[in-house]
Amino acid sequence: MWKGRFSEDIERTVLDFTQSLDLDWRLALADVICSAAHVRMLSRVKLISPQECGAILSALKQIADEIKSGKFVPKVELEDVHMNIEARLIELLGSVGAKLHTGRSRNDQIATTMRLYLREELSKLGLSLCHMLEVLLRCAERHVDVVVPGYTHLQQAQPISLGHYWMAQFWAFLRDSDLLLYALKGLDESPLGSGALAGSTLPLDRHYAASILRFSGVAENSIDAISQRDYMLDYHHFAVSFMLHCSRLCEDLIIWNTSEFGWIRLPDGFCTGSSMMPQKKNPDVLELVRGRASQAIGCFVSMATLLKGLPMAYDRDLQEDKRSLWASLELLASVTDVLPPLLSRVDVDERRALDAFRDGFALATDVAEYLVAKGVPFREAHQKVGQAVKWCLERGRALNSLSVEEWKVLIPEVEADLIGLLVPEAAVERRRTFGGTAFAEVRRQIKSGKGRLEKALSEFEVYRECVLEALLGQVFTFSVS
Ligand code: ARG
Numbered sequence: 001m002w003k004g005r006f007s008e009d010i011e012r013t014v015l016d017f018t019q020s021l022d023l024d025w026r027l028a029l030a031d032v033i034c035s036a037a038h039v040r041m042l043s044r045v046k047l048i049s050p051q052e053c054g055a056i057l058s059a060l061k062q063i064a065d066e067i068k069s070g071k072f073v074p075k076v077e078l079e080d081v082h083m084n085i086e087a088r089l090i091e092l093l094g095s096v097g098a099k100l101h102t103g104r105s106r107n108d109q110i111a112t113t114m115r116l117y118l119r120e121e122l123s124k125l126g127l128s129l130c131h132m133l134e135v136l137l138r139c140a141e142r143h144v145d146v147v148v149p150g151y152t153h154l155q156q157a158q159p160i161s162l163g164h165y166w167m168a169q170f171w172a173f174l175r176d177s178d179l180l181l182y183a184l185k186g187l188d189e190s191p192l193g194s195g196a197l198a199g200s201t202l203p204l205d206r207h208y209a210a211s212i213l214r215f216s217g218v219a220e221n222s223i224d225a226i227s228q229r230d231y232m233l234d235y236h237h238f239a240v241s242f243m244l245h246c247s248r249l250c251e252d253l254i255i256w257n258t259s260e261f262g263w264i265r266l267p268d269g270f271c272t273g274s275s276m277m278p279q280k281k282n283p284d285v286l287e288l289v290r291g292r293a294s295q296a297i298g299c300f301v302s303m304a305t306l307l308k309g310l311p312m313a314y315d316r317d318l319q320e321d322k323r324s325l326w327a328s329l330e331l332l333a334s335v336t337d338v339l340p341p342l343l344s345r346v347d348v349d350e351r352r353a354l355d356a357f358r359d360g361f362a363l364a365t366d367v368a369e370y371l372v373a374k375g376v377p378f379r380e381a382h383q384k385v386g387q388a389v390k391w392c393l394e395r396g397r398a399l400n401s402l403s404v405e406e407w408k409v410l411i412p413e414v415e416a417d418l419i420g421l422l423v424p425e426a427a428v429e430r431r432r433t434f435g436g437t438a439f440a441e442v443r444r445q446i447k448s449g450k451g452r453l454e455k456a457l458s459e460f461e462v463y464r465e466c467v468l469e470a471l472l473g474q475v476f477t478f479s480v481s
Contacts, residue, residue: 001086003084005471006215014440015077015079016076018079018268018316019076019079020079020080020081020319020322021074021076021079021080021084023214023319023322023323023326023349024080024110024319025074025081025115026117026326027113027117028067028072028074028081028084028085029064029067029068029080029113029468030113030116030117030468031081031085031109032060032063032064032067032085032115032349032472033116033172033213033414033468033471033472033475034109034112034113034116034192034213035060035085035100036057036060036088036156036210036212036475036476037192037209037212037475038100038125039053039056039057039060039100039194039208039211040053040057040113040208040209040212040336040475041205041208041209041212042099042102042195042203042204043104044205044208045101045202045204045205046201046338047065047202047203048099048102051057052096052099055093055096055431056089056096056099056100057476058091058093058476058477059089059093059097061088061476062092063085063088063089063092064115064472066088069377070076072084072088073085074218078105078386078424080410081113081115082109082110083106083315086100088164091444098137102202103193103195103200103202103204104192104193104195104440105194105195105196105197105226107194107195107196107197107226107314108156108191108192108193108194108195108196108222108226109111110191110319111194111225111226111391112190112191112213112384114193114232114321114322114466115129115188115190115215116213116471117468118231118232118235118325119184119187119188119463119466120444120463120466120467120468121329122180122183122184122187122235122463122468123184123388123460123461123463123464124464125180125329125336126177126180126331126456126459126460126462126463127457127464128185128333128336128337129173129176129177129180129242129336130177130199130324130453130456130457130460131260131336131340131357132172132173132336132339132340132343133170133173133177133449133453133456134453135340135343135344136166136167136169136170136173136343137166137167137446137449137450137453138168138344139343139344139346140163140164140166140167140170140442140445140446140449141163141164142163143161143162143163143165143166143348143448144161144162144163144439144442144443144446145161145163145349145439146163146348146353147159147160147161147162147350147353147354147424147425147428148161148162148263148348148353148354149357149362150165150167150437153198155254156356156357156361156362157362157424158362158365158366158427158431158437159357159362159363159424159427159428159437160428161428161437161438161439161442162442163228163352163439163442163446164437164442164445165252165424167442167445167446167449169451170248171246171449172245172248173242173245174452174453174456175241175344176238176241176242176245177183177456177460178456179234179237179238179242180235180238180239180242180458181459182234183204183231183232183234183235183237183238184463186230186231186234188215188216188217189210189215189216189218189219189225189227190209190210190213190215190217190218190219191219191222191226192205192206192209192210192213193205193206193209193218194206194219194223194226195223195226196220196226196314197222197223197226197227197313197314198222198223199222199292202290206218211260212464212475213471214466214471215458220348223312223313224449226313226314227310227312227313227314227315227318229303229307229318229321230306231305232303232374233300233303233307233319235325235328236296236299236304236324236325236328237300237302237326239296239299239300239331239332240256240297240384241297241298243292243293243295243330243331243332243335244293244296246290246293246335246339247289247290247293250283250286250287250289250290251286253266253283253286253346254283254286254287254290257283260350261352261356262349263348263349263352263353264347264348264354265303265347265348265349266281266283266286266344266345266346266347266442267342267345267346268281270283270285270338270341270342270345271283271285272284275283282288285339285342286340286342289335289338289339290473292331292335293423295327295328295331297327298322298324298333299315299324299328299331300328301309301328302323302324303324303325306318306321306324308319319325326478354424356400357424358445359392359398359399359400360392360398360399360401360422361389361392362389362424362427363399363400363423363424363427364386364389364399364420364481365412366422366426366427366430366479367381367385367399367414367418367422368381368382368385368423369381369383370421371384371414374413374415374459375413376413379402383445384411385411386412387410388402388407388410388411388424391410400422400423404416404418404419475478
């Protein structure tokens, strides 16, 4: 394409080194759509005739069909997706096809094409994330009344509703959906018409092209438009956060599934055995999700370091933005595929869970707060109950096995009404502060969570209306009158 200025052919090794087809051929349909919008705009501002526009559009439609059927085999010699498609157009139309690139650079072209493609990919991912949130809500509903030990420092702390735990996971993943939406909003303005960096001497109508591509707006500055990849970094931020949340969730389930904890059971179909030890059932899926979180972090770092040190404008380095992006998207698609069905089948052994409260120490805070309600200052109450715990430890007694008489010797303020409070269910039921673990409070959370999920879902749905397939159905329709 740039033969004019050069006096020798490009070296083969250079061709192989600089080509990007392995990374960008998946953008082919998005690129055709981008070209169709551009050519319609060229016709509107009379840079090409309606007849030429019609001819280019029908050739582009044919090219789109060739891409879909796999008939279009791109050539490495043509370097990238953009030049392959343009060359095919010229092959089909001759000099009319050569008008397509009027007022356009591959810099604004790739910036636009990536946004079109990602708009679809990220909204798809958003819907998968919503599905995972829905599964977490259902887990919460199923386990509202199941009482399990809650941990801090991985030491037993206080009894909680398992529904409360699932909702804690839900809120974290809901925030992730906000991060993903933020990335989607960030990419929702059109760079097309920015040219190489400075715009064009030709009377391009960027707003018209943007409306065909169903962007909400037009990027304000042509230099910024072709150089910024902020929405990619935003996506990677989301991906890191999401995978860290997955890792944390998996880690909990791995621990609770050990024979030492043992109060959840994972579905057999989501576990693997040992080649040597016949008794083994390993939580490999959870371990791999936890392990692969590192890749999402790697992709984020890869993207950030790619951007670091670039001068302000297009630099070929940016071609590499796709590598980490595709790897990360593929990872997240696989995780959102495998994790929800596993989660929906986590079984609870309620007897084992209650068994975990054997020593009763998880109820110590309840005794201290009971004393506060009787007028004892909290620090004093804390001290007294600490001594009671020590007394129990020395005698191998459970904290909730003490008779009223024994309590009275240790803490004179205790009365008979304490005994009924020292069961895990009561400990949960009485934590009624807003956002606390009380059963009723968890039910309130679930209801509120459902509303928030519906809102997130409808926000992702909006982007689903401009998927590539929908745009392909509209973008070639053009009247030559
Ligand atoms: N293959 C390039 C990329 O993905 C397209 C833009 C090339 N622009 C250029 N001036 N060489 O970034």
